[in-house]
Amino acid sequence: MKARQRQLRPLEGLWLAAAVVLLVASVGAVDKDKSYTIVGGGGTALRDFVSDAVGNATQDANYKGLYLPFYTVGTGAGQQGFLNNTYQYAIGDFPLSKKDYDSAQRPILQIPISFGPVVIIANLTPEFHASNTLQLSAPVTAAIFQGNITTWDDPAILAINPNLTKLQPPIPAGTKINVVGRSDSNAAAYAFSQWLAQASNGTWVLGVNKTLPTSPGVKVVTGGSNVTNYLLKTPFSIGYTDAYAGKKAKLPDAALQNEAGKFVRYSKANWTFPGVNITIPAPTADWSKFNLTNLPGDKTYPVVTTSILLTNNDLTGRETRGAAQKAVFGYLLGPAVQGAARSYEQFPLNNQFLNASLSAVNSIQVIESKDFFQADQLPKLGAPYNVNFQYN
Missing domain, CATH: 3.40.190.10 (Periplasmic binding protein-like II)
Known part of the structure; x- marks a missing residue:
């Protein structure tokens, strides 16, 4: 990834790391004279990984006018910020609790993006x-x-x-x-x-x-x-x-x-979890009991977190920002970010999780009629792939 583009500043007494970047390429549905802000928050262990990931999106040729602050307030605080609409998405190292899931008052998705020891x-x-x-x-x-x-x-x-x-x-x-x-x-x-x-x-x-x-x-x-x-x-x-x-x-x-x-x-360790039968909950389900701890396998590491993205399932009310969010989430699952995960002591999703997460992002409802990810754009197992972020 490119050199970090982030700034540190206090917010409500906490030092928060933010990747504050202006994306500089073309998106047809975004007004060329306007900037759109998509604010995220979450786990401190993911500060550099996520901050660099959204910063690296400035190199993609299909973006323009998106402003992407990501505040590392901790997983729990990030989740609460998402639930009370302070953040438009959150990324943390454990799923929502059953209490928070039940109190969400709206359909949300929980989408894995990486594994962390x-x-x-x-x-x-x-x-x-x-x-x-x-x-x-x-x-x-x-x-x-x-x-x-x-x-x-x-x-x-x-x-x-x-x-x-x-x-x-x-x-x-x-x-x-x-x-x-x-x-x-x-x-x-x-x-x-x-x-x-x-x-x-x-x-x-x-x-x-x-x-x-x-x-x-x-x-x-x-x-x-x-x-x-x-x-x-x-x-x-x-x-x-x-x-x-x-x-x-x-x-x-x-x-x-x-x-x-x-x-x-x-x-x-082997982070593809070969031969292990893992049940991945539906993205709209309660994930509170999900964990990858102490799985079988001679080369399996036993203490694992799963970095989980929280997003609203229905983004149709957010105009172009809804479609832009969908593009950013797809980018986090793309080869540039997944391929760089190890540099941050995170590990990329294996094929089972990657396809489930891409399908979950594909299910996000946006105001545009055309989905970002058509069936033929989903990755072929074990092969490099590219996702088309352009929308009109």
């Missing part, structure tokens, strides 16, 4: 990280975050990390594990606690929550950047975050034990 990061010794990867199972991780395992030489940790016993210099006996968690609603906590609830064989007793409950000894901070800052500054610490934040902080992620019993780092 949640990582566990530990700050051990440079000697360990130089040649080893920490391995963690769900039962051991649950015990650490609940305060049942408190030192790095606990037998349960050493049983799956024998190299910890061979370090020179060794980690001192009884070295405390400094655990950090987040108090604010976040997608990482949601996926992380889902994994522990599903895979820890009953060890995890604190439930599934977007604000992860923790034991009294855990350091609690607000915001993902404070998690990585704590991990960087605190020896022998451990915490969870989205993979992009971990990569930017240059912190090594642990290999997590998946459903097949294999320890897998997200960068080595």
Whole structure:
């Protein structure tokens, strides 16, 4: 993608990242002397990915006069902004809750656009990280975050990390594990606690929550950047975050034990989910129970978020902006954006999800009689494709 075109500015006391771009090509239904604003908001883990994606749309030869701010207020705040019509769309790392879905008061669509790993990061010794990867199972991780395992030489940790016993210099006996968690609603906590609830064989007793409950000894901070800052500054610490934040902080992620019993780092995983039968809900359905946690497969990474676009199904009342929104959503599913996802530690949709998402975007009702995506324009499986954004 092109260099970022975004600005940071405060809004209601929060620092929000915005990709504010003027799209500069031809769209027949847009007045050449007018600009149309399409405002989105959502998850902080998606800030650069989505901001760069809408910025890159300026290079498309079929746009003109569209102004696309995307505010990273967090997934929950983005969803609420969409529901109360502050934003025309939202993108976040978990679906609407059942309560919010039932209270929407209008037909909406929930459309996947990418997959994102949640990582566990530990700050051990440079000697360990130089040649080893920490391995963690769900039962051991649950015990650490609940305060049942408190030192790095606990037998349960050493049983799956024998190299910890061979370090020179060794980690001192009884070295405390400094655990950090987040108090604010976040997608990482949601996926992380889902994994522990599903895979820890009953060890995890604190439930599934977007604000992860923790034991009294855990350091609690607000915001993902404070998690990585704590991990960087605190020896022998451990915490969870989205993979992009971990990569930017240059912190090594642990290999997590998946459903097949294999320890897998997200960068080595197979994100096409081969051979896995995944039921994708209808875009107008309740998605609150949907997750991709702990799926089978030797190379499957077990802690996964799904980035989900929220949009109104009926955009006929928005004149040319409705059709423009449909084009932008199609662009997010196109090869330029999907092909760049890995640069942001997101992973492109596999064929099953991609076709379901394209069909959902195709179903959006706009004032123009001709749909953007005709049947012969849908992608052929495994092949590059182009979508015609022109409308008249």
